[in-house]
Amino acid sequence: MTISAEPRHLDARYDVLVVGAGPAGMAAAIGAREMGADSVLLVDRERDPGGILLQCIHSGFGLHAFKEEITGPEYAERFFEQVLDHEVDVLTDAFVMDVTAERRVKLMSPSVGVTTVDAGAVVLAMGARERTRGAIHIPGDRPSGVMTAGLAQKMVNLEGYLPGRRAVILGSGDIGLIMARRLTLEGVEVVGVFELLAHPSGLGRNIVQCLEDFDIPLHLSTTVVGIHGRDRLERLTVAPVDDQRQPLMDRAWDVDCDTLLLSIGLIPDAELARDLGARMDPLTGGPMVSSTMETSLPGVFAAGNVVHVNDLADWVSQEARVAGEAAGALSTGRMRPLEDIRLLPGDNVGYVVPHTISSDHTQTVSFRVRKPIYGDTQLRLGEVHRRKLKAAVPAEMITIKVGPHLLEGFTGDALRVDAVPFDAEADAPSDAVGGER
């Protein structure tokens, strides 16, 4: 991929500055230009734009954005072609060090040094980072060979090296499942996947295509309780857990391996938003946002995994386009929609994004359930909307479209989102029009 639009020098001011050129940032930059922003700068800390897509060489991308199944690098390339077509300035190898509430952006890059740029609007699209060993407190030695699944993915897919010869994967998140398959294909022995919870964390299709098709065992309600090896990892102790997630040590056993990949969840990489003083949501770890993905700081938008961890890149791009369009519109002086209704996570709902919605326009509301419901599930948006789903699992994000017609006549200031097992008598169908993905 070549970057023909890389600016030789930076302008002192841009209408919209986008931080991060992954699936979120590229879509936001395109959206901003389409809504009339004259000058848009897209900044990324890596040498090539695309973010984590570049190491996702498996297929499964683009089913919604392009109506066909493509790989991560292909998805990135298609978006980047659009970025160039839209005459967005792109600065790679550049790190945004600081953003002020006045949207003065401090960045560093070998090509431009340490400098500041002013922006009419900023879109934060830094994505997420992986949780690490420190977050789950596993006792034992601290050898090499314990790493996040994403780092192993980079080693194998981008650099052509193997992280080890015999691997165990802790956590059934999607990156871990995909790496179980990738390592197997590369000749690494994958001993098994261990998941603390009683249900998998990754998408159902990945359980089938990455584990079952390769006879890799998945041990639910089981976790790693000891790490052994002075220099390099040599052995793990694993144990089943009770329903309080406490290990049952009398049933523990040892597994010989030289590699432990951690796929134990993602956290929004939202430090810039936090440092800026944007209001944060403790449930997502990301900033709170309006229906147009604007944070509590006027002119500072956020979208994609930096707000909440999505299950598919396609949704990330869709959400970021909304943010980019709103940032572009703001830069041309158009007014904001009125944000008059707060959304609250209710029964069995882990979080809801956005945090406020508007009765002015149609918006997408995303959330995840806390516990899986393997059967008819009732979704409720306060009293204004009900919808039945065949099932609801935490691995899969649920989205509903909420338009002005649903909110007509609603006079409250907050709506609760619930997702509970369907009760035929209590849950009479609603005639409201909506649509889940």
Next chain:
Amino acid sequence: MLDPESTAVEGLITMSVPVVHDVIIIGGGVVGVTLARTLSRFELDVVLLERDAEVGFGVSKANSGIIHSGIHADPDTVKGRLEWPGNVGWLRLRDDLGFGLAQVGELLVALAEDELATVEALHAQGRRKGVPGLEPYRQDQVRRAQPNLTREVIAGLWAPTAGVVNPYEAVLLIADNAARNGVQVVTSEPVVGIDPPVVDEPDAPIRVRTPGRTWHGRYVVNAAGLYADEIAAMAGVASFTIHGRKGEEYLLDKRLAGLVTSIIFPCPTETSKGTLVTPTYDGTIMVGPTAEATDDKDDTTTTPEGAAQVFAAARRLVPGISPRDVIAEFAGVRAVAHTEDFIIGPTDRPGFVNAAGIQSPGLTAAPAIAELLLDVLSDEGLALHEKDAWQPRSEHPVRFAQLSTEEQAELAVREPRYAQLVCRCELVTEAEILDAIDRGARTLDGLKFRTRIGMGRCQGGFCTWHCMQLLAERQQVDLPAVTKRGAGSWLVCERDDAGARPTAALGG
């Protein structure tokens, strides 16, 4: 590992007359490197031999990082005599070398009436040793000073001279300065044997064997930490045994910064100063250590029992602490002599000097240990002539993240690699990494302790590969040769079909 000096050293072996060093220091922990720097003030040929891939990789980097106030150790012991002068010595080292050391003070607290006598006794002991600034605190003074302590505290003793230090940073910079003043620091060089004295030649140098060569020294200082008893036995002067005493430490999330602003000590017991709550130099809270006897001197595992013990003790002092906030954990093994005191001095073998059993407060005492060893060596006949050209200061490595925007911009103009990010969590640049490698970093852990890469939120998830590439490029080795901390701690291996890859065939 490639050492730019290794070829020169190889060349010397072939000469008929071996190089005889004035002093060989065995062990590159805090005691060894501090002695090396002290000796570098004089016209001496000094070599330091370290078994690990880098200096300071033993317990010197895995401890509480506390410069003790000076009140704790009994002045009738060697360790008690050296504690307070060591504290003073650290401030001089800090002023010369610029590593992180803050005098945050310590607050010793009594939770029960029967502990008041201990507080009073330590107060008296501190006064006797000349520790300044000691002040008994009433309950209300304790509460005002540290409002997050348990309400059970009934009294305390304030000792403002206690400090916190980044021990690994300090050890590396001390070694760095010693090297700049001519000390030859050789890593991955384990001592495997010491030849017996040559009959009829009492003045012959002591011959110290490592796997690759023999080193000749007029004086040998045994600062081999946990293995000092084995080194002494090799020299034929086995007179003590060293036992491991493991200490587990737990580092808490930055969110808790400010929970306590001084080091909080419980009243000590027979064998231990107890579990402390420490505000580290970097602004996090650390709790620990445990004090568990271990037969395995390399056992640096953390354990569920250790964690339970640390948190039970820490919560007795500061109830707001929770194991949920742990972001990192580690353990170090202290080298405890059977005498429970430092063993410093000459031996029956002329020229062979011990600096062994350096348990707590060994880090604090290190500068004073070095001065004491200087006296011992001088008494043993080592001639000390001060160098005119000794450089007590060395240029402190640039910490880009701590500079002003103007300074950052100016540096980036001078060297664009200062504007090339490597670690986003701690804001470390490529130029800093390369400088650390040039100063002796050979491993990922070595880079981490020098530059803070991988110590932040992502714990290296994003920057590990970039750092491995820089280590490989700068040392001209293949990526599979890059390690976490030397020996067998490899990070990646070749694919099975790698032989077909042209890069491998070309040897990088």
